[in-house]
Amino acid sequence: MGAKEETAKADVLGIRGAATGVLETKRGSGRITVRKKQLERGETEVKWNGRRIAQVAHENLVQGEKPGDPTPRYPKEMARKWVEKENVDVPVELSRSMVRCRKGEPVAWKNATLVQGLLGKWTLEYLAVAMGKTNKGHEVLVSDAEKHRFLPYDGRKNLYGSMYHVREPETIRMNMSCEEYAECTKKWREKRPRLSLKLLKADFMPGSQKPHMMDDLGRTVKEDFCDCVDWEWCKNLLLVQGFGTVNDCELQCTTKNALMPARYEEWDSFFVQLTGRRRVLLVDPSQAFDGMYPYPVAHPYDQGSMVDFDHPDYGQWPKFSRTHGMVCIMEPGDVLYVPRFWFRHVQTLDEEEVSLEMKVGPGNRTLQEACFPLAVSRLLETRLVAAEGLEGARLWLERIANGEDMDYVDWKTVPGYKRIQLVQMVRDEVADVIGKDAVASFLLDMIDGRMLPTPWLNQNFREPLYLQDRPYYVDDTRTEWERKYPELFRKRLLQEGYEVQPTVSTVPIPGYNMPTDADWRTWGLE
Incomplete structure (x- = not known):
């Protein structure tokens, strides 16, 4: 069949461009066209009988999926x-x-x-x-x-x-x-x-x-x-x-x-x-x-x-x-x-x-073997964070995995002895549950991409004060003498909201900076 015959056949079917692989149909999706034999019978329009193929795969439909369901929110x-x-x-x-x-x-x-x-x-x-x-x-x-x-x-x-x-x-x-x-x-x-x-x-x-x-x-x-x-x-x-x-x-x-x-x-x-x-x-x-x-x-x-x-x-x-x-x-x-x-x-x-x-x-059910790594990691993280803090926990797990833990332990001190016990506890827990040969590999997998700061959770955060507060300026209405000698204009400045430091008198005054019944000539000399 030549190119012209293929194009003509595609035009009859209503799919212009089908012969060249480029879809150029002007009909809407799912529209039904009149067939040749129907045209011979005098039918110029075909009515849709309401039956369509479901928009969900058969297996998914059997499992409970329905047309119009939200797209799965995970990689397919x-x-x-x-x-x-x-x-x-x-x-x-x-x-x-x-x-x-x-x-x-x-x-x-x-x-x-x-x-x-x-x-x-x-x-x-x-x-x-x-x-x-x-x-x-x-x-x-x-x-x-x-x-x-x-x-x-x-x-x-x-x-x-x-x-x-x-x-x-x-x-x-x-x-x-x-x-x-x-x-x-x-x-x-x-x-x-x-x-x-x-x-x-x-x-x-x-x-x-x-x-x-x-x-x-x-x-x-x-x-x-x-x-x-x-x-x-x-x-x-x-x-x-x-x-x-x-x-x-x-x-x-x-x-x-x-x-x-x-x-x-x-x-x-x-x-x-x-x-x-x-x-x-x-x-x-x-x-x-x-x-x-x-x-x-x-x-x-x-x-x-x-x-x-x-x-x-x-x-x-x-x-x-x-x-x-x-x-x-x-x-x-x-x-x-x-x-x-x-x-x-x-x-x-x-x-x-x-x-x-x-x-x-759990009752009398035992933990499945697939759960061992996650259960052990929770135990180790809890104990190491309590002993070494958030940042030190990952650091010491990495040192234990690489066999460098003893290089950072002072044997002569009490903290050093406690760290020796901590390191031995980590090795024993992993060896007993996961396996003796899997201590290093398990600890490295445990900290891979984990136990680090999570800055992406605060990426779009801004302090509320930076968004709402605006600086407020107050004009200084004091005269030159009021700024130079504010203690002389105390009453007026306090009424206007200015702060005036209290005046400290060096002269003994009864009832002000000394008891009323004291002798001003001898007070403070005892």
Whole structure:
């Protein structure tokens, strides 16, 4: 077929330029053209029958993705596989999920009866009415609408003058009632809020104890939590898997496309979805020092990742390019088990999202081997910071890794003896847990890109005084004699606001600079 015939055929199909590889069609995307046989039948217009190919890949659609969902806020190459959802009503799938959970792997259950009584009930509107606005002590995190991400920070570690000091945390904390929060989600445009509500006052064991609820929740919420949650299902799961008590339970409410950046917890957690959907990226703890770059223990953003998943800087964090994880789309009624020390990167997908996060104790479960490096590093950082300070902790870890620690120890002093004990403790902990041959390599990986100042967190900060204060000049209205001898014009100058130094008399005056009943001739000579 010649070039002219190809061009003519492309024009008939309505794709001008298809033969040359340059698309020049004037028709809109997805517009249907009349076929040749339809023209022969006299049809001049084709009506759309409403059927289109979904804008989501089939596999993603099966996992819970929907057309119009926000774009994943992490590099797409990180998502290597999905967290398999197991149906609790199918014995084979339930048994398989229990084996994986026992191994310390993430597991997602669907059709679980844990919160069936709360599905469709605990919406934001219902909670706002149930709790009202009598209590304003609920913690709400506020973020800029442009970033729409919430970074929890520990104010006790944000010390002024510290090398980890964050001048202005990205996320602001506020206290408001649930009803006020619901109003803010509808009216705010420049800011976005996130409600984090603690439900439990103390830990408890389901089945044998009743939940110890917080006092400021309201009677309706307390009754729903005690009566509508299937605590028998929760009890059986904890007993079969060897977990301990339920230590904490948190109610979380957010809006669409909110991001809770990657962070890890020292507790096993269960995410329970009530309203809306969320996308959860999970990264195993073996990649903590191989790409995730967690903040130091003494940092206000402790347990979080230093990498910005929205705009990763591969020059600053080169190992991040090889990190990978698994994704789970949580729908109402789903339960996701997140093992301790696993990084979770959470993004909401619907306009209204309500979920629960339950943290349980380890019980008789042992820590998985993949968690050893992160657990040991937290122990070493805490002890070294207490002994050598923030800057000295990294310095001594580097010296121990390079075998230079004894060059900086004075054997004849008490501080030197304490440092010898500290160095030996570091070597013993790493050798016992990680391995004797891995002491140097582990310590170098542990401090690679970490335990350094974080200036990028204060990059756009300016002192409020520099932005608001303006110099104020006052004219000097005093005469030449008043400036030269202000003590002679004391009364008038004080009335006008000038400062006049008190006059010191060298002559003894009774009642002024000496007692009234004293003799001025002999006073001061005794």
